[in-house]
Every structure is written in C-alpha cells, then in structure tokens.
Amino acid sequence: MPSRTGGDNAYGHDGRRSPAMVSVDCPAKTNLTLEVGPSHAKWGGRHELDTIYCALDLTDTVTACEKPAGSGFSLDLAGEHLGDLASSSSDMRRNHAVLALFAMAEEAGREPDVALTIDKRIPVGAGLAGGSADAAATILALNALWELDWPLDRLRKVAATLGADMPFCVAGGYARGTGYGEVITPILPGSDEERALRDAGYAGAVLVGAYQAQLSTPEVYAAFDAVGAGEGDRNHLQQAAISLHPRSGRAVEEALAAGASHAFVSGSGPSVVAFTPTPAIRHDVLAAWERSKAVDRIIAAQAPAVPTVSVTVAR
Template identity: 35%
Template sequence: MTSALESPDAVTARAPAKVNLELFVGPLREDGFHSLSTVYQAVGIHDEVTAARADEWGCTVSGRDAERVPTNDSNLAIQAARALAERTGGQDPVHLSIHKEIPVAGGMAGGSADAAAALLACNALWETDLSREDLDAIAADIGSDVPFLLHGGTAVGSGRGELVTAVLAKGRYHWVFVPCTGSGLSTPTVYEAFDARTAGSEITDPVPSAALMSALRTGDPLELAPVLDNDLQPDAVGLQPQIGEIIEAAMGFGALAAIVSGSGPTVAILAGSTEGAIDVAVALTASGVAGDILRATGPVHGAHVLPTARLL
C-alpha cells in the first residue's frame, strides 16, 4: 500500500538552509579540501524538490534566484538523484522540480539542501528503502554540507564537514539573514584568499570550541552571541567589503552578533527575540543598508518528505 507520505508518480521533500555558528579551517588535505571543524545549525528557510517519474532525466527551477541555478548535470540535486539510482542498481528517470527560498551562492547551502531533498524524494519515489546511514554515504560524496542537511538540528561537522555528530543544544534562536547583492562569492575563491592570508602560518587540525559547546547547552542567545566565530570572515569581507558594512550596521542597530554564514556572502545576524529580529530587520531596511532580508528561527529538522506531492 502506498503511504500518505508518497505518491506513485511524484514525491516532494523539503530541506532547510544552514548557518555555521562556528567555522574553523585547518590545513589542506591530500584530497584538496581543508580539514574543518564547524558547528552547523539548520534554520527555517527551505527549498522543496519534487521528484516525478519521467521519460528522461530533467530539472526545472522556480522561486528565489531561479535564473542562477543550473538545470543540467552540474545541479547537485540531479547529481544526488543519479547517484542514488546508481547505488540501487539503476532506476527509471525522474524530473526534478526545485522550488527555492534559500539564497543562491550565499553560504547557506542551498544547493546542498536541494541534493538532500532530492535524495529523500527519490528514495521514497523508487521505494528503495535505503537506511539513513546509506543515504549519508551518498550525501557525503555529493557535497560536504549534504549529510548535515539530511539530519538538521545543531551538529558538529568534521573531516571536510561531512562527518556529522549531533550536539546537545537547548533553546530557539532568532536569525536575520542579509544576502549581499551581486553574484555571490565562490567558495573556492574565499578559500584561496584564506590560503594566501595564512601562508607561512602554522595551521593545526581544528576542534570545536568548549565555549560554544557550553553556550549551546544554556540555550541563551546572550551566551551564544560572543562565541560565534568564522575563520573565513576576514577573507569574505576582503573580497566583498559590503559584508563588513552590513555587520557593522547590524551591531549598531542592536543585534547580539553578526557573522558571515559559511564562505559568504550572506550575513547571519543573531537577535535575542522575535521582536529583536524584527527591529534589526526594519532598521537595516530603513537605513538603506540592506533591502533583501530573511528572518528565520533555528534549529529546525533536516530534510523530510512532505505529506503530499506538489508539482511546480
């Protein structure tokens, strides 16, 4: 019997964006990636992916920044669906319809969210019944953030970010996100700037900070704010100075903290309450510093199949 969570012809899954509460960058590994220690938090901005049976593989994109998202095999959702099909011995083609709310190339893992949602949608559509551990292994091959977005919540990422361990965390946190205008920042470009800035310095394998772990156990945003940290922030700001202006303005308008999300350019602003988040968002808009603002809370659940399919 087909469950209420899936359709014989189409399945829709939803996946959240992420913010890095902490991002420490270690030395370059033999595979070309840096070793990382990061603390992820999933936040309530979501993309949806509908996988529908089709005669050939395909992809369409709607919603935020849709024109900036590739619809060929470079799309991470397509890569995820094809990888799952190969892992399970070959499956009939699907057409993926992606509806975006997560900023593109903003350091919030929108492409990785689409991949996570595609994995769950196709897993349900094809009734492959892979375990979450099996899906994690496929996800890790697609991208460093994809495994976390399958899990959600708050978690430590190690390795290149793909090894995920849940964190004991309390509380609900209120975020304001300001996607910087322009074409975004290329993650490789930001890491190249980091490498140039730290050349000649001794860089050791990073570990999560005790201060952040302790703050998360309190559930108090006032404890969390001063320990948010991102090794890539100086490089992102250097490449796109507007980021620094937004951070400075947000702090002047009463934010508890403001930090670059991932490799940028989105600025993640921590507020103390719903009202505080609204006040900061309004002030940033009124001042002309930012016109495009998103609000969300975290942590939220990871990727999940929706009760009904929504064809876009």
C-alpha cells in the first residue's frame, strides 16, 4: 500500500484545508519471474503473463498542483538522464503522466487543469517501468489533490486502461501479475509467500546496471516471439533482450560470477538487476561492472519499496 505523510487531519473533511500540492515518490519495478504465454487479439496483441513484480526504491517524484479553471495542463520534466523524453520531438501529450491525468479527469468528471512536474531518476526505456511509475504517481497524486479518496481497486482499474505494468506500480511492494500483467494479487508483508521471497534472497540491497541505450518493449516481445525463452531463464524476455542488447548478458554473467544471489535482465531490458546479499558481494559486483564497463551507470537501491504520497495543504 502507498504510505502517506501530511497527517490524516490535513484535509478531506468539512472545516479542513484542501490540498494545494501533492508529491508522490513512485518506485521502479522489476520482475523476479516473468513467464510469457501466447498473445491475444482481445488484448491488442499483448501476451499472457504470470509474473512476480517487485518494486525498487529507485523513484521518480511526480508533483501535482491545481491550476486556474480552464487553463489546461502543464508538464515540466527534470533529470540528468531523460533518454528520448529530452528530444524536442517528444510529445508531452503522449507522456504517461499526462495520459494518466486525462484518464483520471475523465473518470472523475473534472477538467485536467493541473500542473505536473516529474523529477526523473528511473532510467527511461530501461525495463524498469519508469513511464508506468510516473502514471501511477499521477493517479495517486490526483486521488489526493482532488480529494477523491478512491480505493486501490478503482485506481488500478484506471491504471489498467493505460498499460500492463501500471496497476502494479500504484501500490508497489511484491505482487503476482496475471492476465497481460494488469491483474494484481498482492503478496502482503508477513505472508508465507513474502517470507519465501525474502528467504530466497529477493530482498534488500540491489545494484541496477543501467544503459544509455533504450529497448522498445514491443520490439522485445517481437524478438521473444522469434527466439523464445532461454533454457532455465526465470525472465522469459531475457534471451530476447540480450539478442538486441548483448551487453546486458555480459553484465548478468559478471554479477553472478561476483557472487550476486540473483542477477537478471529487468523485464524487457536492457537494465540488469543484481541482488547483493552482503557488502563484500556488493563491492565485488560493483568492481566487476566498473572494470569491464559492461554497464554505463550503476544505481544502488533496496527491494521491495512502496510509493509515498506527501500532501501540502493550502495556507
């Protein structure tokens, strides 16, 4: 579940002040397992999935503020690594955060008069669901800004109209995803399944190996249709991603050789995630990647993580 600061009494009932600004830190995701089945026309050609999602505390921050009635939306992007979002041809109206604003406005019967800012830290086009995290953050921010107080299920329904990963990103943590990835069964803290994931080493410190290069998710699924899953791969898209971006394969091998308890291509790639159970192993994975230049950038994170919602009330 998303956590919330600003105090339960800050807004929401008669006599209390309304939110003026809402900021949401939304985690990136990876897939601890990703089984890919056949594609279906009814899902626009998307493939059947059975996956265990895991959120990482590598976050983007989305801030939403009310604008004057009739003034429309605005979007500001900040960050050192904006990938293809930085290009002048990048259309703001196709940004996942803006699509989420439109979807929420329609569902709530409101005008999208909102100023959005995104502080981007999640690498773009990296298999880390950065765009989905921004959309999920926007949905959570508007739920608070507009004092909708919709339950998670309703927020997830809006998210599912926008993309496969988005319903997971709304609450993060660990969860099983089925359907085309949008049917979410949470794996709750303290449950047997959660303990099993932790015992298997899927918790704690991770290193994310990131790249300047992006991979297109549809192209990776198309490559999967051609090459299939690699033998023994828990991520069925790994072989396809590596066929398009061989450096990811080298980074996985080096992390495993350096002692990572798990190392794999994240989702559709090209990023690589390595679980590092001890400081010594973490040091060795870092050293291996730095020496070989198998990745362009190394980001430290923790797993799992949940979104946080911070509300500032009007003065």
